[in-house]
Amino acid sequence: MISARRRARAAGRQPAEHSQQQPSPSLGHALVSRCQAAAKEFADNAVRAGEQLAAVAAGAAAAVADSRCQRQQQPQLLLASLTSSALNKQQQQQQQPRAVLPDRRRGRWQLNPVVGEVAEGGSGGVDDGKGLLAAADENERFLVSEVDVVGVDGELKQVAMAALSTRANFAYTRSEIMDDMHRVFDTGYFSLCKPVAEETRDGIKLTLEVAPNPELRGFTVTGANMLPQAVVEDAFRDLHGKTLNFNSMVAAVGKLNRWYEDKGVLGQVIDVDTTSNVAEVKVSEAVVNRVILRYVDKATNETRDEGKTKPHIILRNLTTKPGQVFSLHQGRRDIDAVYAMGLFEDVALRPQPAEGSSLEHPKVDLSVEITERKTGGLSAGGGISASGAALEGALPGVVGEVSYSQRNLFGLGQRLVASAKLGQTDSMFRVQHTDPWVRGDAHRTSRTTTIQNDKMSAVNIHGRAPDDVEVAAAGAGGSAGGAVPVGGSDAVFVSRKMATTEYGRPLLQNWQGSLGLSWQQAHCVDEHSRPLQSDLYGAPLTFSGKQHDTMALGTIRVAYTQPSGDSELVASMEQALPLQRDWLNFNRFALRAEKTLGLGPVRVWVRGKGGVIVGDLPPYEAFPIGGTNSVRGYSEGAVGSGRNFVVGSAELRVPLVAPVEATLFGDYGTDLDSGASVLGDPAGARGKPGTGYGYGAGVRIDTPIGPLRLEYAINDRRQTKFHLGIGYAG
Template sequence: MASFFYIRTTKAFRRSAYGLAMAIPLLAVSAQAQPSNKENKFGLGYYYEGDLFAEGTSSQTNNENDAPKIDKPSKKQVKDNSSKEAVDEQRVLVSEVIIQGLEGHPQQEKLELAAYDAMRLRPRSRVTRKELKLALDSIYATGWFSGVRIEPVNGPLGVQLIVRVQPNPVLTKVELEPADLKLSADVIARIFKNDYGRTLNLKNLQVRMKQLRSWYVKNGYSLARITGPNRVTSNGLVQLKVIEGIVSGIEVQFLNKEGDDLDEKGEKIVGKTKEWVISREISIKSGDVFNRKQLEEDIKRIYETSLFSDVKVTIKPVTGEPGKITILLGITEQSTGSLSGGLGYSQSQGVFGQIGLQDTNLLGRSWSSSLNLTYGEYGGLANFTFSDPWIKGDVHRTSYRTSLFLSREIPQVFRSRSSGSIRGVSDYYDGGSLYAYDIKSDAHLQGKFESVIAASGSNPEISWFEYQGDSVALQKKGGSFVFSRPLNGGDPYKKVPWSAFAGVSLQSVKPIDYSGNSRPYGVPTSSIKDGKALDKEIICVAFDCAKENNLFGIRTGATYNNLDNPKNPTSGNFLTIATEQFVSIGDNSPTFNRARASYTHFVPVNWLKLTKGCRPKKGEKYDCAQAIGFQVKAGTTIGQLPPYEAFCLGGSNSVRGWNSCDLAVGRSFGEASVEYRFPIWNIISGELFVDGGSDLGSQASVPGKPGKLLDKPGSGFSLGTGLIVTTPVGPLRLEAASKDLDGDWRFNLGVGWKF
C-alpha cells in the first residue's frame, strides 16, 4: 500500500519542519462530547471536543467502507466496571494534525510551531485518551493561548485531529491595582518593554510578575505579593493585583532576660523606658508599606541608644484585614546606671583616683547624667554633665548637652619635662631694670623686704617680685551648653554626613597655688639665679596679670562624617571646622577668637595578611580592618589671648614623640599624621606612624612667651609603632615613638585611636 505524508493547517504549511502525514486506519465511528468548562488558574478556559474512543456513528461519514478498522471492546467489556479504563488505554492511529484559529495573526507561524511542538502528537502515532488530554494541556501550557479545542474528524486519509486555538491578545498595557503603589510606572515599563506589541504569553507573564516581586524584595518590601491577571481584555490590557503589606500599627512589649512578657506574679512587665523613646526611633508609621530594610535600620537605631540588650521583632497579620500587619517589638532593657572607680595616670594630673556615678536613661527618657570626681597628684576635677540625645518632638533630631565643672590643674603650657617649669610669683613690680629681684633675697644689697610694695617704695627703679617657688595651678569653675543637630532637612531618620553645633561657655579662671593662694605671675625655674631673674622673664599667668579672668565664649562649628566604622574605620572622611568667639564681659575679661579645623581620610589596603580574615577562602567573608589613615590639623587665635589658652603641641594625641605640650606652645599650629593599621591576631592590631607638627613660628606671639622660656623647639616629627588591644572599654594603645631621630624614645599608653 502506498503511504502519503502531510500535515495541514488553515493555510498550507510551506516548511518541512511542520509536516508529516501518513495513511493510517481510520476510526469507524466518532461522536462529539460537550466542551469542558474547566478554567486554568488565570481564569481563561480551554476546551477539548470530540472523543476518539466513543462508540457510535460519526456525522462526518455514513460510509462504513471508508471508516478505519480498529479493535473495539466487546459489549460485555463496555458494560463492565473496568470498561472506562480499557477505553482510556485503547490506542488509535492519527493521520493528520490540523491547527486552526490563527488565520491572519501577525505571529501565526510562531504560534503554530509552538502549538505543534507542544502537543508531541504526530501523524502515524498511536494515542490514548490520556495522551490526547496531555497534548491539550501541553498546548495550553505554552502560555500563548486562551482557548484550545481538539476535534477528531474522519478525513480522506484517516482520523484528523483538528486543533482549534484562540491566541491571547497582543499585549498593549499592564495595569497594577491599586493605583497608589511603591512600584513606579517606569519600573513596570522597563520590565515589560520587550513584551509590548507581542502576543501575550502567560508563562512569560509569570516571569515578569516574579521580576516585579524581585523589585519589591530588592527594595525591602518583602511582604509584597503579586497575583493575577485579574483581567485580560481583547485589546491587550492586563490587570494584576498587588498586596504590598500595610503596617496597621506598632506595639511595644517589654520582656525579661528569658524573653517572657510576664513577671513571676504573672503580671505584665512594665519597663523603665518611656514607650515614645522607642517608637520615635521607628521610621515606619501606621499606614506605611512594610519595608524590611527600613525596619532593620530602625532596629539598629534602637540598639544604638545603648538602652536595650535585645530587640525581638514579630510580624502579626491583622485578623479580618488581608494585607495588613502589626509590628510587635519585644524589648529587653539593660542596666543603664553605673558606679565606677579606679586609679590612673596622666601627664596633666600624674597618678590620680577617680569615682563616677552615671545613668544613661534618667527617668526613662534616654537622658544621660553623670557625676565624676577626680583627684590626682597635680590637681582635681568635679564635673557634672547632663545630655539629651534627641529633644522630644524635634524633627531635626537636635541634641543638647550641658556641664558644670570645678577643677584645679597644673597647665602643661607652663611645664617642660626637660627644661623645668614656670613657678608661682605672688607679686611683681616692673621698675624697668634689666633684672628683677626677689624681695626675700639680699642679692640687691638692700636687704630683704616684707612685700613688693615696700621694696618698690624703697627703690622704684628696680623691678621686684615675690617668689613662692610652687607650681602654678589654674582653678576653673563654670559651665557650658551646646546644641547639635544633623543637617537632615527635617527628616530625623535621614542619614546625612553633615551636622552643625552651637553653644555657649562661661568660666572663671584663677591662677593659684595648691593652697588656693593667688599666683598671677610666674618665672621659669631656670631663670632664677642668685635671687634675681631677667625682668622680661617674669610673665603674667593670666590675661592682663589679673587674679581672675572671666571667659565668655560662643562656639559654632560643623562636622562631616562618612566613615565606614566609627570605632575602627578603614575608609571615609571626617572633617571638623569650629570657631569660638570670646567676648569681654567686664574687667580682666579678654576678647579673642580661636578657630581650628581637622581633616581625616582613610584608604583601605590589604598589604599584610596575618589573620585569616585578610586571606579568606572562597565563600568566606573578608574581615580585615586594615587601612592607611591621614590626618591634618590646624588652628589659630586672634585677639587678646590668655597664655593658658594657647595651643599645645606634643603628646599622645599630637606629635607622639614628645610629652604633652613639650613640642610647642603657639598662637597658631599645624599638625599632620600618617598611620598604617593592620590586624595581627584576634583582638590585637598593630600600627606604624609618622607625626609632625609646628607652631608656625607663633610661640613668640603668645603673651609671656612660655614656650620660648622653657626652650620648647616649636616644631618636630616622630616615627613610631604600637600595639592595640581591643577591649570592652575601647582600644588600648601601647606606643613607642621617637623624638625626631635623636634616639630618644617615648612610650604612650592611652585609650582609643589617635584619630
C-alpha cells in the first residue's frame, strides 16, 4: 500500500547523478512490465483504502456500545468515545489525500483504480516482459531519456510537471517512477493518471497521460437536518466554478465534519458523488430512537426498571426526545438538569445502537441510568444573627435551628421542610412545601407555599441608638437632637403570622420571575411577649393604632443572574391590598444590583440597592440603614430608617492563602431625608443622622455554609466597630 511514510521517503530521495549504466532493450521491457505491475498494486490498494473510508461511519455505531458517561462530583458526559474512533480514522484519511480520491467510473470517494494499462513499447522480437520482470533486480536503475505530460495544457500541465521529480538523462528505479505518478495524483486535479513507458534508442521515454477533473458548478447536500446551510456554503465557496481539486474537496468535507464535532452532533459526511459537475454530498446524522430509564442499585450496581422517583418526573427534565438528532452538548445539559434535582448521587447516559440502525440512517437508544440518594431526615445546626445584640453594639448572637426535610415527597420531586429557629432574641417556626414543576407545564412553573410564625427584634428601628453617646450618657435627661424616653420597653419585637403562596418560572435566559400572594398579621411585643403599642419614646408601633396590623400582600419579583455569578439584578414590587377597611394599603419597590470585576488575581465587587414606599407605613416596615450588611462602621439601623433609601458598597478582594481573602471596603447609605415621614419618626427620636458612610478592612474565609467575614470599620464619626457575618455583604 502507498503510505504516508513511503511518500515521505520518496520526497527525501534525490535523482541519481549522471548514472553511467546504459539500459539494455531487455531492461526497458522489464521497466514496462514493472510499471504495469505497480499500477495494478496501486489500484488494489486504492480499493482497500476506499473500503476503509466507507467504514468510518460504521465505526461510530460500533463505538456507541462501549461509550458511557460517569459522574464524580459534578455531572459529566463522557461520550467522546462515541465518535473518537470514527474521527481518528477520518483524520487519517484527511492526512492522506490520495486515500480520498474519487473513482470516476463509480463517482464515489474512493481511491481511483482506473490507472489504465501501461503501453508496451519496443521493437521486433521483444516478448511481454513477464520473465524479465521476475529476473530483474528491484534496485536496478533505468535511464529516462524524455519526460512529458499529455492530456492537459496551460496551468494544469504546469502543475503536473512541477509535481514530477523525474528528469531526462537520469536513471531511476521502478518505485521512484511510481512515486512520481503518485505525486501527480496527489495534486488533486486529475481523475486519471496513466504512465506510458516507451523504449527508445536513448533510453526510456516516460509519458504521463492525465485527465483533468470536471469544473465544479454546484453542490447538493442530503441527509443534513442539523447542518446549517451557511456552513455548507462556506465550506464549498472556494471550489465553485473551478476545476475540482480532490484535496480542496477533502478540506471542505473536513469543515463539515468539524462542525459536527464542535457542536457535539453525532453526524458526518459518508459519501461524495462527483460523477457530474455538481458534487452530491451525503450526510448521516444519528437520530434518537428511544429514551430508556434505568435505576441503579447502590449496593449491587444492578439496574432495575423502578425506583423511588417517578419516571416521568425524571424524564421531563430531558430536552432530548425520540426523533431528534442526537447531540452530545444537549445530552450534557440534560444530565445537568437531572442532577440539579438534588435527588441522585450519580446520573449516567449510555447511548447504544438501536434496532434497524444503518450507515445512512443511524439510530441510537439512550439509556439514562440514575443512582438515587437519601432525600429526607432530621438536621440541626446553628448560625449568627446580627440583630440580637445590635442595641449595645456587641457581636451578633447565636441562633440554633432544627428541621425536618423531605426533598422527594411521594416520589414527585416535591420538597417539604418543617423548621424551627431559636435565638437569644429571635424565633421562627415555618412549614414550607415546594413543587419545582407544577404538573409539568411547558413553562416550568414552580409553586412554594409557606406558613410561618416568627418573632424578630426591631432594635434596628425602635432600639436606643448605640452611636448616640450623649443619649446613652444622659439616661433620663435630654439627647442631642433626639426625644426624651418616656417609658415603655427598651426591647421591641415584631411578631408575625403569615401564609404565602408564590409561583415562579424562567422568563428569558438567566432571568427568573415570580408572582406571590400573602396574608400577614403583625403586632409588637416586649421580651416577655407582652403586647406593646408604643416604644421607649412614646411613638406608636402599629399604623392602625390597634394591637396588630393586617395586610394582604401581592408580590412581583424579577431576577437576573449571570451563570458565572459575577452579575446579579433583582427588582421587586409589593402591593398591600386593602380588602378590609382597616387593612394596610401601601406600595413598596426595591432594587438591588451587584457586579464583580476581575483584575488578574484581584477582584472588585460593587453593589447598589434602594427602595421606595408609598402609602400606609407602619414603623416596623421602614427601611433600616446601617450595620453588617449595609453601612459598616455603624450598628444595625444606626444610620437611619425611612420610606426611601439608597445604599452603595465597593470591595477590593485580594486572595491570600486559599480559602482566605483580604478585603478593603467602603459603604455609603442615606434615607433621602425620608426619616421624618415614618409614623412616629423613630429615626429622629433617636438622633440618627439619616446619612453616613464607613470604610475598613477585613478577612473572608470560604466555608461550606458560606463566606465567614470578620471586618473592622470606621464610620464618618470616627467611631470604630467590628463586624462578624456569614454570607456576602448586602
